[in-house]
Amino acid sequence: MGILEGRVAVITGAGRGIGREHALLFAREGARVVVNDVGGANDGSGADAGPAQQVVDEIRAAGGQAVANAGSVVSWADAAAAVDQAVDEFGRLDILVNNAGILRDAFIAGMDEDQWDAVLAVHLKGHAGMLHHAAAYWKKQTKAGEPVDAAVVNTASASGTFMPNAGQANYGAAKAGIAALTLVAADELDRYGVRVNAIAPIARTRLTLATPGMGALFAQEVPAGEFDAFDPANISPVVAHLASQKCSLTGKVFAVQGGAISELAGWHDVSTIEADGPWELDDLAARLG
Template sequence: MGGLAGRVAVITGAGRGIGREHALLFAREGAAVVVNDLGGSNSGDGVDVGPAQEVANEIVAAGGRAVANTDDVATWAGAEALIAQAISAFGGLDVVVNNAGILRDGFIPSLSESDWDAVVAVHLKGHFAVIHHASAYWKAEAKAGRRPNAAIINTASASGVTVPNAGQANYGSAKAAIAALTLVAADELERYGVRANAIAPIARTRLTLATPGMGALMAAEAAEAEAEGSFDAFSPANISPLVAYLAGEKCPITGKVFAVQGGAISELAGWHDVKTIETDEAWSIDDIAARLP
């Protein structure tokens, strides 16, 4: 049995891609997994229980414990039902991995209100709503004398924290906010026995394959790796070991954001001072213009 033995984990967006790899690894490591996936399109349209159920079935067939869930984490009620199912099915909750996401790219002048709202809802609200309901459970457990050893792993993105992408104002903004939310959650929830960290992964998924410039690069890398039998740097499976470590009982880390791709893991630092100008009197516009490049 692995390092997650006895842990109960909710993993959102776990029907495909990175989330699927998380779910399979968590189960192999001994966790009971609630496989959440709405089963919609890249843009978030439609509902299909198939992806979540297939992953849950695969876990159970291999001797693990899993249930499928298609609740919409972009809604308060959906997130609440998801957390309730974990507690009902497996008797508790130890880990939340927020991974669900959609894409509706567009340049700022042409980006519609609905496309902005949908992406922010699934990513940012979808993270917060699940954290809200999970943390309410953990707080109650702590106050009842059953202090949790719980973990939250959020999913930010290079698009939001290191390399903003043109055409992804909605996605990048939500992902940057998720990094900030992670730091706040780590600070607030530590008192209840909860750690919070985030990852900014780069891997081959249906979303990245649909991103202009990324899809062709990742497809070519996969073909080359398969032909040569070499390491596939864009495989989504490369992301999950870090997430599994952060979810473990013995992991002490909290309040961190990690970039992860292929064989590289980097700890990221947020906005910080790189240069300061000062004056002993009130600023004038001319002074600022002369001193601030």
């Protein structure tokens, strides 16, 4: 029996890349999966129900249970519909994996408003909307006296945590916000029996292949039989564990790449200066730098 046997999961951005690997592994481990993907291009333009349905077909062909959802995580109405679909189709919701994302890279001086808004909308608002509606469902279950043992796994990024990348002010800001959202949500939702963690994955996807200065690294061929450290399938076992009832962790952010998992810590004091009264400008120049 798989570690997710009997669990019901909504996975966003699950039509391709890392999200697809999540959906396939979750199904193999016994979960029933709502495969969400709007099916757009790297920059979020367009829509195609095909990718989500293809993953569903693959899961069903292997004997698993899944349904497709082509809603946009940018829309809170679509987020609510995805949660409702899980409950309507499979009777419950136990797991939310927020994975959907886009790129519209540009240096700050040349970035336009649409580039900023679109990336923040899909990543940060998309996480918040799905999280809101899932949390509301679990809160209602708790208030009704029904036991809840649920898990959320958000998707941050190295770009927004430990490895800022030039040209990704919008993406990095959104991903840093997701890391902070994870910590707040973990604190809030513990009372409802919900654990919330995040990963910052490094893997070969449509987005990383299109990332300035990094695409060539991810595109390198791996000789047959050797371990492919950038295979997106390497990320999914960590997510499956975080989503399982065997895991007790909450409020954690993990960098995941190949065979390495690193726990990340946020902003913290590295040095302190103090004064006995109001700050003097000359004193700040001398002591702060």
